[in-house]
Amino acid sequence: MNTSLLFIALISLTLFSYWFGLKRSLKVAGGAEHKKDLTCLPEQFGLLTAMVCGLPALITLLIFNSAEQLVIEQLLTTTLPANIQSLSSIDFGLYLNNIRSLASSETTQALLQGVAAQQNDIALQGQFQAALTLQELNQQAVWLKTGLVLIIAVVSVIVLVRKFSLTYKARQKSEAIVRALLVASSAIAILTTLGIVVSVLFESIQFFKSVSPAEFMFGTQWSPQTAMRSDQVGGSGSFGAVPLFAGTMLITFIAMLLAVPVGLMIAIYLSQYASTKLRSFAKPMLEVLAGIPTVVYGFFAALTVAPVIRNLGESFGLSVASESALAAGLVMGTMIIPFVSSLSEDAISAVPNALKEASLGMGATKSETVVKVLLPAALPGIVGAILLAISRAIGETMIVVMAAGMAANLTANPLDSVTTVTVQIVTLLTGDQEFDSPKTLAAFALGLMLFITTLGLNILALKVVRKYREQYD
Amino acid sequence: MTNSIDNSPASSRNNSPMSHTEASTASSTTEKVALSLKKRHQKEKRFKSIGLFAVLFGFMLVVILIGDITSKALPAFHQHWVKLDVNYQSDWLSVDDSSTQQVLAKQLKSANYRKVLKNSVYQMFSTSTGKKLSRKEKRQLFKLFSTNAEFTIKDALIAAPNQLNKQVTVWVRLDDDVDSYLKEDFAVGEAGLRITKQQAMWLAQLATEARIESRFNVSFFTASDSREPELAGIKGALMGTLLTMFVTLLLSFPLGVAGALYLEEFAPKNRITDLIEININNLAAVPSIVFGLLGLAVIINLFGLPRSAPLVGGIVLTLMTLPTIIIASRAAIKAVPPSLREAALGLGASKMQVTFSHVLPQAMPGIITGAIIGIAQALGETAPLLMIGMVAFIVDVPTSIVDSSTVLPVQIFLWADSPERAFLAKTSAAILVLLTLLLVINVTATVLRSKFEKK
Numbered sequence: 027m028n029t030s031l032l033f034i035a036l037i038s039l040t041l042f043s044y045w046f047g048l049k050r051s052l053k054v055a056g057g058a059e060h061k062k063d064l065t066c067l068p069e070q071f072g073l074l075t076a077m078v079c080g081l082p083a084l085i086t087l088l089i090f091n092s093a094e095q096l097v098i099e100q101l102l103t104t105t106l107p108a109n110i111q112s113l114s115s116i117d118f119g120l121y122l123n124n125i126r127s128l129a130s131s132e133t134t135q136a137l138l139q140g141v142a143a144q145q146n147d148i149a150l151q152g153q154f155q156a157a158l159t160l161q162e163l164n165q166q167a168v169w170l171k172t173g174l175v176l177i178i179a180v181v182s183v184i185v186l187v188r189k190f191s192l193t194y195k196a197r198q199k200s201e202a203i204v205r206a207l208l209v210a211s212s213a214i215a216i217l218t219t220l221g222i223v224v225s226v227l228f229e230s231i232q233f234f235k236s237v238s239p240a241e242f243m244f245g246t247q248w249s250p251q252t253a254m255r256s257d258q259v260g261g262s263g264s265f266g267a268v269p270l271f272a273g274t275m276l277i278t279f280i281a282m283l284l285a286v287p288v289g290l291m292i293a294i295y296l297s298q299y300a301s302t303k304l305r306s307f308a309k310p311m312l313e314v315l316a317g318i319p320t321v322v323y324g325f326f327a328a329l330t331v332a333p334v335i336r337n338l339g340e341s342f343g344l345s346v347a348s349e350s351a352l353a354a355g356l357v358m359g360t361m362i363i364p365f366v367s368s369l370s371e372d373a374i375s376a377v378p379n380a381l382k383e384a385s386l387g388m389g390a391t392k393s394e395t396v397v398k399v400l401l402p403a404a405l406p407g408i409v410g411a412i413l414l415a416i417s418r419a420i421g422e423t424m425i426v427v428m429a430a431g432m433a434a435n436l437t438a439n440p441l442d443s444v445t446t447v448t449v450q451i452v453t454l455l456t457g458d459q460e461f462d463s464p465k466t467l468a469a470f471a472l473g474l475m476l477f478i479t480t481l482g483l484n485i486l487a488l489k490v491v492r493k494y495r496e497q498y499d
Numbered sequence: 500m501t502n503s504i505d506n507s508p509a510s511s512r513n514n515s516p517m518s519h520t521e522a523s524t525a526s527s528t529t530e531k532v533a534l535s536l537k538k539r540h541q542k543e544k545r546f547k548s549i550g551l552f553a554v555l556f557g558f559m560l561v562v563i564l565i566g567d568i569t570s571k572a573l574p575a576f577h578q579h580w581v582k583l584d585v586n587y588q589s590d591w592l593s594v595d596d597s598s599t600q601q602v603l604a605k606q607l608k609s610a611n612y613r614k615v616l617k618n619s620v621y622q623m624f625s626t627s628t629g630k631k632l633s634r635k636e637k638r639q640l641f642k643l644f645s646t647n648a649e650f651t652i653k654d655a656l657i658a659a660p661n662q663l664n665k666q667v668t669v670w671v672r673l674d675d676d677v678d679s680y681l682k683e684d685f686a687v688g689e690a691g692l693r694i695t696k697q698q699a700m701w702l703a704q705l706a707t708e709a710r711i712e713s714r715f716n717v718s719f720f721t722a723s724d725s726r727e728p729e730l731a732g733i734k735g736a737l738m739g740t741l742l743t744m745f746v747t748l749l750l751s752f753p754l755g756v757a758g759a760l761y762l763e764e765f766a767p768k769n770r771i772t773d774l775i776e777i778n779i780n781n782l783a784a785v786p787s788i789v790f791g792l793l794g795l796a797v798i799i800n801l802f803g804l805p806r807s808a809p810l811v812g813g814i815v816l817t818l819m820t821l822p823t824i825i826i827a828s829r830a831a832i833k834a835v836p837p838s839l840r841e842a843a844l845g846l847g848a849s850k851m852q853v854t855f856s857h858v859l860p861q862a863m864p865g866i867i868t869g870a871i872i873g874i875a876q877a878l879g880e881t882a883p884l885l886m887i888g889m890v891a892f893i894v895d896v897p898t899s900i901v902d903s904s905t906v907l908p909v910q911i912f913l914w915a916d917s918p919e920r921a922f923l924a925k926t927s928a929a930i931l932v933l934l935t936l937l938l939v940i941n942v943t944a945t946v947l948r949s950k951f952e953k954k
Binding site for chain 1: 532539540542543546547549550551552553554556557558560561564565567568571753754755757758759760761762765766774775778779780781782784785786787788789790791792793795796797801802803818821822825849850851875878879880881882885886888890908909911912915916923926927930933934937941
């Protein structure tokens with residue numbers, strides 16, 4: 027029985043046990059007319075039975091499924107001859123892959139046996155034998171899984187139902203289970219963070235074993251192509267990430283140069299000058315910019331903005347790279363405008379009205395009030411908004427993947443092509459790759475830097491905003 | 500002001516002990532103010548117009564973006580077909596027309612349709628011009644038609660086997676380069692044009708014979724990805740998106756609601772709860788690509804789930820959208836009046852009963868709105884899916900959540916990278932479909948919200 031079938035069986039079993047628990051409780055009470063003698067409603071008995079039936083079995087199924095592959099491979103390894111077990115990890119992985127594809131479900135056991143008997147080559151014969159063993163192990167695992175899950179489901183129902191009595195507190199028990207589920211759901215957020223930190227950190231530590239952190243942080247050469255063979259030319263692989271950091275900062279800076287003034291002016295105009303009619307039209311219109319998927323911006327940047335900038339630059343006699351930082355930065359800035367404007371508008375409208383009215387009452391014009399009273403008062407909120415916007419620009423991936431370059435140039439010229447941290451993560455990790463080469467591990471080290479930077483910016487932004495709130499509330 | 504000079508305290512309004520000099524400065528301040536007023540008002544006007552300009556600039560960006568993509572997308576929705584006189588000669592097909600019907604039907608399935616197509620086309624053009632085609636001309640001529648054309652004439656014959664050995668007219672697709680040429684009105688010989696002079700002449704000839712027709716491009720919606728732009732469609736990607744969103748919704752909605760219910764209704768105010776809250780807020784701002792790294796390292800490499808599968812994509816997007824849904828759900832739950840809870844509690848309901856039968860139904864519209872916004876966010880997400888391998892070239896339409904598949908945004912990314920000119924329009928059209936989907940989802944959310952607010 028495969029997993030989805032087993033899952034369906036488990037669900038039907040759970041539904042059945044609801045009915046079973048309900049009937050059983052009525053029987054304990056001595057018939058439906060004595061329902062009132064029970065401490066809890068029969069439905070609550072049913073609910074408890076269903077939960078007790080489904081949950082442990084489901085958890086077993088999930089654990090079994092996630093551990094299955096690993097255990098089977100371990101078992102298979104122990105049956106293999108010693109000369110294969112002593113292979114290097116990469117070759118061994120290839121060998122296992124071979125066996126896995128041989129043992130895939132399309133090849134029947136009889137066929138494998140037949141071919142295995144025909145092979146004269148001992149090594150090949152060994153592979154076929156191993157494939158047979160793997161198939162057998164898989165078969166056993168499936169039976170074990172089916173048996174284990176169904177037995178757990180049935181046994182837990184039987185154990186529970188035997189405890190039913192007139193004073194059995196079915197409702198309290200089921201509520202305790204639901205509560206535990208709620209706690210578990212809210213803990214997923216923590217687990218996710220933990221998962222990110224542990225997985226990224228673990229791979230990064232692997233990476234820093236082969237490349238020193240100092241070289242990574244301060245090196246100025248980035249060419250992650252490692253040599254496949256030792257005699258290969260130009261594949262030494264150097265992992266100095268400074269050009270990536272510089273490229274990320276350049277593009278982020280360009281984006282901010284567009285987004286901050288425009289976003290801030292929009293926020294000021296909409297909160298201080300605009301009529302309600304314009305506001306109710308402008309806000310959703312600008313939200314459109316925030317709702318457009320980043321891949322669309324990437325397309326727009328690469329195929330519309332970049333050629334325009336190149337042609338414009340060339341008409342002034344400038345040499346512009348076809349994947350200039352300027353195009354990516356401007357489009358990213360466009361994406362961030364609504365983000366800056368809505369957060370700064372919140373900050374501006376959080377300034378107490380008394381301040382504004384006092385300023386206007388003293389005869390200041392609206393613009394003077396905005397510049398000299400509202401903006402200074404809202405400054406922490408606006409700074410927080412800008413920090414969040416920077417964090418978003420640094421983490422933005424699709425625009426730069428599509429519109430910025432791949433070559434790691436260390437330059438401050440916005441017309442040149444630069445690459446960013448996120449672009450390199452995507453380039454290093456898309457396509458087939460073995461998992462433990464420095465090339466792929468470098469992506470995780472970059473991911474770690476990205477995570478730390480954005481997290482730091484977010485925490486800083488929240489702190490700034492919070493401090494500001496304390497002043498007026 | 501003059502009577503304040505004689506120093507009587509009663510007449511002095513502004514409590515100043517002496518004021519000859521002060522009065523004169525005061526008057527000059529007023530003058531200064533009056534003088535600067537014009538300048539200040541000008542400044543005010545300038546400031547206001549800069550603000551208005553910023554807002555209009557924002558509008559302009561929206562209009563340019565949507566307009567540019569729409570104008571690029573329009574050509575993809577229609578496609579040129581050409582009417583060919585196909586001569587189904589049995590010796591070209593290399594089938595034996597004297598065999599029984601059953602054998603013939605079998606033979607027709609594997610017959611040589613390319614030869615039929617080639618010979619029919621050569622015949623058409625050599626008879627019309629009256630001279631024999633050279634080898635080079637033949638090659639160029641054959642290139643006018645889509646690689647799919649031979650399958651089109653195959654299907655036509657299999658549908659009507661009695662047309663064997665007859666000449667019939669069949670409509671087939673033109674090649675993507677030809678299609679772009681016909682749509683965009685290039686001058687022959689222009690750079691970037693992939694049509695030769697000879698080919699252009701043939702096309703003109705076909706056009707004058709009214710053999711070329713522009714039709715609505717149905718296959719864009721019914722076909723899967725293809726290397727040939729004239730055959731590529733979004734069905735596979737749409738199906739992948741649907742499956743991925745299904746998994747995302749199935750996981751993130753219950754988990755998000757349960758998490759929000761716990762934090763809002765049950766959680767004690769302590770350090771752990773604080774930690775969870777800070778965590779959720781921070782997770783909402785973590786770059787999406789980091790979730791992709793998590794998916795690659797943990798879900799694929801540790802738990803061994805299949806790469807490129809909607810299941811893995813759904814799990815990663817769930818982790819990504821969970822904070823959004825939790826935050827929105829908490830706001831909705833918070834908005835339920837406490838009196839409702841107290842009334843139910845007073846009547847003897849347990850805390851759990853109050854939560855599930857009173858608070859949750861009341862908060863549901865708000866929660867659903869939040870979930871829809873989360874799903875809209877997940878729908879447009881690309882970067883984390885690149886990490887978990889949903890970026891492969893996949894021709895089959897996925898049917899289950901463990902099949903290899905791709906999603907609409909990733910399809911856009913893939914097509915945007917393709918060098919063929921016709922993919923430009925395809926990409927824009929796919930973007931238009933994606934934006935339409937998002938629009939529908941967001942409008943649904945807005946309608947739901949306004950309905951909820953009216954209550």
